Amino acid sequence: MLEAKLSEAGLLKRLLDAVKELISDANFDCNEEGITLQAMDNSHVALVAVKLEAAGFKRYRCDRPIPLGVNVASLTKVVKCAKDDDITTLKAADDADVLTLTYEGKNSDRIAEYEMKLMDIDADTLGIPDTEYDASVTMPSAEFARIVRDLSNLGESVKIEVSKEGIRFVTDGESANGNILIKQSAEAPSKKKGSSSKRKDDDDDEPEDEEGASGDEVDDGEGGKKKIKKEKVKKEENGDSDVEMNGEDEDEDAGEFKPSKKEKGSDDEDEDEDEDSGSSKKRKKAPGKSGKPAKKAKKDAESDDDDDDFDGVRIEMNQAVTLTFSLKYLVNFSKSSALSKKVQLMMSNDVPLLVSYGFNQGHIRYYLAPKIGDD
Template structure:
């Protein structure tokens, strides 16, 4: 049996809006770790991988692994019946042929319930290959959306080039050409973090041990989107570490502000000591202290959201279809950050990480003249 309760139906609605034009029918693979969806578009040029972690649900129960085959257009219509802030519960019994959706309004007693027919969809789960990416760009998702939208007005393709100068998006059309250059916020291009490579090596070693136990040997080769092998798990840790490394501000700044706030408290208590008790004077100062910290935290988050971070081991230049990138950019409604990971002759990885999980797109580069 499956029972998964999301705090807000809006999260699921945004996910489907981002992928419904790429994929028509797909299996939601449910297990104790969460809900996965992996599918390719009809032309086998792009692959989308979605993960909703079990920890991201208010309540989650999945007794055994089960696929839920759904038509994404139909599911989108059913989800439109829910408000974005409604609590959404997905239910399915073992061997069920229907998916039950329950919407509970937060500010009223309204409970809506819908049943959607499930489909039998034959699809092979494709693995994602281990890849040492030569370039990684972390940028505001709104900026990425604007760039691909603007350039799509000029041509059908965009060349993404990562160099010491920064990351450049260039498109050539019949009537006009366009180019957008983004430089790192700190003005420098750093190397891809060593921690990422180290983790990749550890994962490769584990795979090697498993292969020895099974008595089989497999050759590791880079493959395009059409032929993938397992190994996407390590990307979560890498992206989290990258975000931690580039967090603005430092512990020393926090300590300095804390000391300054403490000095203000002591001065307030001394000046008001004759007229008020120290206990009453300390309360407003504590409130002011909390307010200043929350303001600083919000300011840091806003600054971090606008930062552009560029990491590069070697020059990378690839050309991609703008039609797909415009579709990918619809995931900007889920989070304000996006990561682009590239290597020459390897599919581009466009990754959006949000609170309940992530959505990742893999797009094969164009080969030859456009």
């Protein structure tokens, strides 16, 4: 038996809207780890892979692997009957031919139940090999959507070039051409941090002067108390500088895509730093603690904050890559920007492009074969 409860129906709506124009019928494969979908478009040019992890559901139970064959257009119509904030429950018995969807309103006693007929779909799950890509580009999903939408008005294909200069999108149409260059902006966060640290230094100077002045006035009477208070202020300032140092180190690596499970370890390390006495020791340890565990832990624990602050492009490249793709498919892929504020493009010469959107409960990935011999 399958029972999967989502806290909001909006996620399912956005997910179906992103794939409904690429695939018509598909199997939602359910097992104890979660729900996955893998399907190719009719022309076998693009592959869609979706994963909803079991941990992201409000309640999840799957006694044995169950394939749910659905018509994506029909499922989309049923899901649109729910409000975005409705609690949604998917139920299916073993060997069932019906999928039950229940919508519960959060602020009312309204409960709606729908049944949808399932289909028998013969589709083999393709094994997607692990590939080491030559270039990885992380950029705002809204910017990517705008670029491919604008260029699709000019031509049918786009040439994507990744180099040290940045990522360039070029299209040659019958009546007009387009050339868009997006440069890497990894230095932007550090500049913001630098300006904020200057403000903190200015603020820190003021309390020290005030404290020193007040200490001189009552030096004979309450000098001991004032000295203790001044030491506390200095410790707090040192604590702030340590937090500032950690923030800079972590922001430099915010572009890593894979989450890490080392979050607890990084928290323990931060607590050890707080127990150290000497501010100079803390300043030396902070860069050392900014290794992979601390950086990846921030990515895992504060992914939402990273999404909110992320407004630039990060490029990791082993060698320059130039490939040409159909804009029609990229426009369809870009509809997943409703699921995530970031998109990652993974490219290697003569290898399908990987367009990946990660969200709280899982991911949606698209694979697109490049055009060959298209000048």
